[in-house]
Amino acid sequence: MATKEIEPHLYSVSDYFFKNSQNDELFVIPEYQRGYSWEISQCDQLVDDVETFISEGAEDPYFFGTVILNVDSGEMNLIDGQQRTTTFYLLLKALEFIIGEKLQNFNEKDEDSEYLKVGLEGDLRNIQKIVYKTNDEGLFKIKRDPGILNDVVLIKNNSINEPELNKKIFSKIIRTLNCSDLNDLTKENKITKTNLSKIRFFRNFQYFYTRLVRYEEHSIHVFAQKFLDKCQLIVIRSWNIEQAIAMFNSLNSKGMPLSDADIISAAMYANISEDAERKEFNEKWGFIRETTKEGSELNKGKILDIDGVLMQYMYINRAETRAYMNNDTPNVTTPGVRKFYESDKGILMKNPLALCDNFKTIVNLWLLIKDYSIVKLLLKFNVNVKLYLVSYLFKFCRADKSGNFDGSAITEDLVTSIAIPLLKLFAILEMVDAGYSSTKFKTFLFKENIKLADPKTDINEIVRDFNNHITDKDNWQREDLERALLSYERNALVYLNEYLYARSHGKKFVLTDNVNIEHIMPASGKNIAVIRKDAGIPDRSEFLAVVNKLGNKIPLEENINKNVSNAWFKTKTQTSVKGKTGYKDSCYSIASSLVSYGDSWTVDDIRKATEKAKNRILDFILGKS
Numbered sequence: 001m002a003t004k005e006i007e008p009h010l011y012s013v014s015d016y017f018f019k020n021s022q023n024d025e026l027f028v029i030p031e032y033q034r035g036y037s038w039e040i041s042q043c044d045q046l047v048d049d050v051e052t053f054i055s056e057g058a059e060d061p062y063f064f065g066t067v068i069l070n071v072d073s074g075e076m077n078l079i080d081g082q083q084r085t086t087t088f089y090l091l092l093k094a095l096e097f098i099i100g101e102k103l104q105n106f107n108e109k110d111e112d113s114e115y116l117k118v119g120l121e122g123d124l125r126n127i128q129k130i131v132y133k134t135n136d137e138g139l140f141k142i143k144r145d146p147g148i149l150n151d152v153v154l155i156k157n158n159s160i161n162e163p164e165l166n167k168k169i170f171s172k173i174i175r176t177l178n179c180s181d182l183n184d185l186t187k188e189n190k191i192t193k194t195n196l197s198k199i200r201f202f203r204n205f206q207y208f209y210t211r212l213v214r215y216e217e218h219s220i221h222v223f224a225q226k227f228l229d230k231c232q233l234i235v236i237r238s239w240n241i242e243q244a245i246a247m248f249n250s251l252n253s254k255g256m257p258l259s260d261a262d263i264i265s266a267a268m269y270a271n272i273s274e275d276a277e278r279k280e281f282n283e284k285w286g287f288i289r290e291t292t293k294e295g296s297e298l299n300k301g302k303i304l305d306i307d308g309v310l311m312q313y314m315y316i317n318r319a320e321t322r323a324y325m326n327n328d329t330p331n332v333t334t335p336g337v338r339k340f341y342e343s344d345k346g347i348l349m350k351n352p353l354a355l356c357d358n359f360k361t362i363v364n365l366w367l368l369i370k371d372y373s374i375v376k377l378l379l380k381f382n383v384n385v386k387l388y389l390v391s392y393l394f395k396f397c398r399a400d401k402s403g404n405f406d407g408s409a410i411t412e413d414l415v416t417s418i419a420i421p422l423l424k425l426f427a428i429l430e431m432v433d434a435g436y437s438s439t440k441f442k443t444f445l446f447k448e449n450i451k452l453a454d455p456k457t458d459i460n461e462i463v464r465d466f467n468n469h470i471t472d473k474d475n476w477q478r479e480d481l482e483r484a485l486l487s488y489e490r491n492a493l494v495y496l497n498e499y500l501y502a503r504s505h506g507k508k509f510v511l512t513d514n515v516n517i518e519h520i521m522p523a524s525g526k527n528i529a530v531i532r533k534d535a536g537i538p539d540r541s542e543f544l545a546v547v548n549k550l551g552n553k554i555p556l557e558e559n560i561n562k563n564v565s566n567a568w569f570k571t572k573t574q575t576s577v578k579g580k581t582g583y584k585d586s587c588y589s590i591a592s593s594l595v596s597y598g599d600s601w602t603v604d605d606i607r608k609a610t611e612k613a614k615n616r617i618l619d620f621i622l623g624k625s
Contacts, residue, residue, distance in 0.1 A: 007237040013088060014228040016067070016235055017130040027155045028075045029082050035162040036170075036200050038087050041382070043204045044435035046087065047211060048334075054226050055333045062226075066234045070244040075156070076237070079244045084233075087204065089131065089154060089174060094208035095224050096127045097179040102217050116217055123224040131174060142177070149175040165189060170201040179209065194487055195541070197433070207435065260338045261289075261306040267342070268352035277353060284356040291363050297370075301513070303379065304366045307337065308386065309359050314340045315387045316358075316394050317348070319453035330446035332437070358398075362390060364405040365397055372412050374419045376511040377499055380492045381426040384436050388445055392418045392452040392462075417459050418452070421466035423496065424621045428476060430492050431484040440475050471622055478622060485614040489548040491517050497613045498555050500620050502589040510587045511555070518556035518565060520594070520601050520609075523547045525566025535603050551609025554590045556583075569601035 011019060053062040067081030078085060099120050106117050128139055132152055142148050154174055157167045169185065176182055186196055196202055212220060238244040265285055272278050288309060291298060298304040314337060318324055324331045341348055348355055369375050378385055396409040429441055436442055448465055451457040469475065485493070494517055502509040522531055523544060537543040546552070563581045564572045573595045575584050583591040594601075 006239075006243065009235050009237075011233055011235050012061070012229050013064070013231045013233065014126065014130070016233055017088075025071070025074050025076050026153060027085060028077045029155060029157045029159050029162075030077050030079075031158045031160050033078070033082055033159045033161070035159060036083065036086055036166070038083050038200060038204060040203065040207050040433075040435050043087065043091075043207050044211075044437050046091070047208070048437055050223060050227055050231065052333050052335070053230070054222060056335070056339075061230045061232045064231055064233045066236065068244050069235065069237045070241050071237050071239050072241070077241075077244075078155075079238075079241075081233075086155065086170070086201075090201065090205040091208050091227070092127050092131050093173055093176075094205055094212055095220070095227075096124065096131060097209060098213050098215070098220060099124045099127070099224065101179070101213075102220065106217070116221060119221050119225075120217060123221060123228075126228060127224065146177050149177070165191070166199050166201060169196070169199050173201060173205050194545075198489075211435070211437075260336075261310060263338060264310065264341050264349065267346060268349045268355060271346075271350055271352050281352055281356060284353070284360055288356070288359050288363055291367070298363070298366055301370065303370050304363065304386075309362050310337045310341070312362050312387055312390045313355075313358050315449065316391050316453055319391055319449040322450055324446060325450065328447075330443060332442050332446050361394065361397060361405060364407065365390065365393055365410070368397075368407045368410055369393070369415055372415055373509050373511040374412065374416050374499075376513075377495050377509075378419050378423060378426075380495045381423070382429055382436055384445075385422055385426050388422060388449060388452055389415075389418060391449050395453060395455045418462070421463050424470055425466060427493060427496055427617065427621055428470065428481065430490070431481055431488065432476070440469075444469050467623055478618060481618060481621070482614060485550060485617060486610060488550050489545075491553070493550060493613075493617060494553045495555055496617060496620075497550060498588055498590055500616045501593075504616070505589060505593075507589045509589075512557060512587065514558040515555050516558045516561040516565075518554050518561050518591070519547050520552050520554060520569065520572075521547050521603075521606060522566045527566060527568070537603065546603055546606060549606055549610045550613045551611070552606045554594075555588045556586055556591050557588075560586055560591075570599045573597065573599075 009019075049062065064084065065081075067085065068079040069081075070077040070079050103117065103120055103124065106113075106120070108114055108117060125136070125139065128142075129135060131154065132138065132142060132149065133154065134142065152175055153171075155170075157170070168189065172185060172188075173182065185191075185202070186193055189196075197206075212223070215223065236244075268285075269278065269281060272281055289306060290296065292304050292306045292309060293299060294305075314335075318340075324333075335343070375389075378389065393410060393415065396414065397405065397407045425441070425445075429436060434440070448462065451462055451465070495511065495515075499509045499511075521535065522528060525531075532538055532540070532543045535543065535546070537546060560581050560583070564583070572582050573584070574580070574582055575595060582595075584595045586592050
């Protein structure tokens with residue numbers, strides 16, 4: 001029997017769902033796939049990409065990458081594309097609810113508004129046909145009997161890495177006709193609002209809804225149309241699982257198409273006619289490539305790759321030329337890297353050696369500052385913080401006429417002077433339920449970046465701008481930030497708490513490469529049942545909510561953490577046994593201070609430590625320290 005050939009197709013997002021659901025075929029997430037892992041930052045970027053595509057008025061479609069499906073007995077196993085497919089469904093549900101609400105409140109004023117209403121009605125029908133896998137007749141039946149949706153399955157999620165509760169939440173979001181019906185999710189699933197907000201399906205859906213609901217009717221119509229009809233994917237259908245996985249491995253290895261860096265470097269090289277200059281260019285570009293390649297010190301530490309070099313210089317150049325300012329208001333739409341370097345007929349690339357020198361300056365700058373503990377701390381926060389740190393420091397170390405790097409002006413004190421205001425703002429971003437693209441972050445930072453890149457602007461003026469923005473009560477209330485800190489369970493602020501504790505106690509702040517997050521009261525291990533009982537919290541979920549609090553987590557060296565992580569508090573803090581490592585051997589201030597704390601660490605101690613951390617961080621952010 002002949003093996004069926006693979007079928008590659010270029011589909012719009014709309015056709016991806018319609019044409020790959022024919023003959024009642026079903027998307028399936030195989031057992032071995034990871035759980036849904038997209039964060040708000042990735043959803044934020046997705047919407048940004050569509051918005052940029054719309055604003056640029058491009059004629060060519062926007063490309064969302066490749067999806068690989070292994071087709072087996074009517075099931076389309078998502079070998080590659082699980083995360084995007086799931087996220088697209090969540091975005092479509094947000095659009096469905098928003099468009100439906102706007103139609104309910106639509107005010108027909110003239111002929112143009114009538115056309116707009118018809119367009120929105122068409123958008124709603126198209127979206128509902130996708131999310132309910134039906135046609136016009138089916139939509140009519142659903143509106144008469146919403147109970148039909150109980151049998152709708154968009155994605156059969158077999159992943160053993162996805163909790164059943166999460167699958168249930170996704171299914172409920174998809175099968176719900178009205179957004180208000182989702183208000184009962186906590187009651188139906190017997191979970192708190194805090195725990196619901198931690199489930200990525202719900203969190204990302206809510207993010208899409210909150211961001212897009214602000215759109216006017218015309219804007220949401222254009223967004224829906226462009227996303228469905230002008231955004232595209234290459235969909236590869238295979239009827240052989242080994243073949244499908246081989247294609248996945250190939251597409252995710254070094255056999256990928258030319259990158260932006262490849263194309264930009266080729267264009268730069270083409271602008272050189274002299275052999276000596278070509279040799280010089282090859283040496284400079286070779287240094288940039290080698291220093292940022294996979295496995296390099298900068299790349300391995302997720303500090304810098306070649307795309308980051310290109311992106312960071314784009315931000316510097318656009319700030320220096322005020323390219324995105326319209327009077328006093330910044331346009332936060334960012335061009336793609338290639339589009340930026342190819343703009344104005346590639347004027348930047350017409351002087352490739354000078355451009356290479358700027359790239360080299362960025363690379364050398366990171367090589368110089370990467371080991372500063374304050375920089376390591378800053379990089380624990382949102383990745384975009386790098387753009388503004390480099391924009392400020394770049395002006396202190398431009399290459400000379402020979403292209404040689406001079407970083408003599410870069411000191412740890414200089415880096416700290418700009419790191420502190422950035423830390424304050426990005427710490428707030430870590431606390432609040434908003435994306436980087438929020439006007440309180442991206443709009444402010446874009447405008448401020450002009451000052452950051454300007455050699456004439458004094459650091460004190462920049463610090464004042466940050467402090468005024470942060471303490472503006474129209475932006476954030478202390479009470480809201482307090483609540484966020486008391487329920488905070490991630491890790492970035494754990495490192496900030498260590499920094500502030502060390503600073504307030506006159507100790508040197510150190511952040512090593514081998515740092516772990518240590519739970520003072522263990523969150524797992526062979527003694528955990530007894531520890532939960534001693535803590536008076538037998539319920540596992542309630543216990544985890546306590547031990548993941550800010551006050552129960554500290555930075556600790558990896559080797560010490562491995563040795564004591566699941567031990568009793570008295571064992572962790574003992575000093576009598578010299579041959580056994582513990583908190584006494586740590587370079588971290590909080591860990592070493594706990595040696596003299598006492599013999600026990602209770603739930604009450606966690607609450608007290610969390611309260612102290614909360615006040616310490618808020619006083620730092622809001623200007624009391």
